[in-house]
Amino acid sequence: MADAPATGARRALYLEDLAVGDRFTSGTHALDAEQIKTFAQQFDPQPFHTDEEAAKATFFQGLAASGWHTAAITMRLLVDSGMPLAEGIIGSGGELHWAQPTRPDDVLHVESEVVEIVPSRSKPGRAMVQMHCRTLNQRGELLQSFKPKLVVTKRPAAQPA
Amino acid sequence: MADAPATGARRALYLEDLAVGDRFTSGTHALDAEQIKTFAQQFDPQPFHTDEEAAKATFFQGLAASGWHTAAITMRLLVDSGMPLAEGIIGSGGELHWAQPTRPDDVLHVESEVVEIVPSRSKPGRAMVQMHCRTLNQRGELLQSFKPKLVVTKRPAAQPA
Numbered sequence: 001m002a003d004a005p006a007t008g009a010r011r012a013l014y015l016e017d018l019a020v021g022d023r024f025t026s027g028t029h030a031l032d033a034e035q036i037k038t039f040a041q042q043f044d045p046q047p048f049h050t051d052e053e054a055a056k057a058t059f060f061q062g063l064a065a066s067g068w069h070t071a072a073i074t075m076r077l078l079v080d081s082g083m084p085l086a087e088g089i090i091g092s093g094g095e096l097h098w099a100q101p102t103r104p105d106d107v108l109h110v111e112s113e114v115v116e117i118v119p120s121r122s123k124p125g126r127a128m129v130q131m132h133c134r135t136l137n138q139r140g141e142l143l144q145s146f147k148p149k150l151v152v153t154k155r156p157a158a159q160p161a
Numbered sequence: 162m163a164d165a166p167a168t169g170a171r172r173a174l175y176l177e178d179l180a181v182g183d184r185f186t187s188g189t190h191a192l193d194a195e196q197i198k199t200f201a202q203q204f205d206p207q208p209f210h211t212d213e214e215a216a217k218a219t220f221f222q223g224l225a226a227s228g229w230h231t232a233a234i235t236m237r238l239l240v241d242s243g244m245p246l247a248e249g250i251i252g253s254g255g256e257l258h259w260a261q262p263t264r265p266d267d268v269l270h271v272e273s274e275v276v277e278i279v280p281s282r283s284k285p286g287r288a289m290v291q292m293h294c295r296t297l298n299q300r301g302e303l304l305q306s307f308k309p310k311l312v313v314t315k316r317p318a319a320q321p322a
Binding site for chain 1: 203204205206207208209219220221227228229232233234236237240241248249250251252253254255256257258259305306312
């Protein structure tokens with residue numbers, strides 16, 4: 001079983017290392033207006049993501065990160081420090097929700113919890129692990145909630161715990 | 162009501178222009194290994210997204226795009242040509258599913274459909290519009306399904322249809 005919280009953990013966890021209720025906390029990522037605009041110019045070129053002045057008159061009332069930017073930073077935090085799975089973080093998707101806009105001065109981190117573990121019927125060494133990953137800013141405000149189903153495998157026979 | 166399909170449409174649609182069943186088809190985006198690796202190095206640095214050789218021995222059995230890369234390209238296609246909403250594409254999230262890996266030679270497009278329109282009780286000029294956005298490759302294979310809820314507003318009084 002994993003310790004909780006395993007901040008910045010780099011350990012390689014397999015299926016038998018996980019239990020429902022295990023929690024992980026990632027490191028942090030400091031955002032700024034330049035990052036927001038650079039991502040948006042490539043993937044989500046709408047005024048509220050690319051131009052501080054134009055953003056003021058929009059729904060967001062100021063520059064906000066693309067939700068996909070928040071999601072991408074979340075993934076980077078999970079890969080680097082937030083979810084130390086031995087075979088990698090491999091998901092088929094899940095329910096994604098942006099609770100409030102991510103702003104230029106936000107410092108993001110991700111808190112994750114194992115919600116459910118469903119062993120595969122067809123593949124004995126494998127399970128679908130439901131996680132709940134919450135992306136928060138430095139004030140503890142929820143920016144994004146994601147509930148991915150991940151493919152997690154057992155430790156190979158040759159590799160001791 | 163919007164025409165179906167409205168390939169490459171640049172018209173600025175408001176709430177009263179939308180009806181359940183309306184469909185939109187985006188332009189295309191041709192992926193390649195360099196784009197996959199560049200995105201992954203920044204946001205999802207796992208071997209199956211960053212290294213063709215290392216990827217062969219993984220779950221994906223070859224280089225695959227990060228799911229977040231598929232999602233980001235999908236957004237760009239929607240913004241450029243796939244969903245011509247006057248006030249922009251503003252979503253609070255939704256159910257996201259990656260049906261199969263996106264590969265280096267894939268050419269992506271997005272087919273979207275209006276599934277449900279729920280008028281806001283508190284804000285008369287606004288509704289939550291449930292869409293179903295399917296990202297497909299050049300063989301018509303489903304890569305990603307996303308069911309966002311979008312904020313859509315009525316045409317301003319001063320602006321004729």
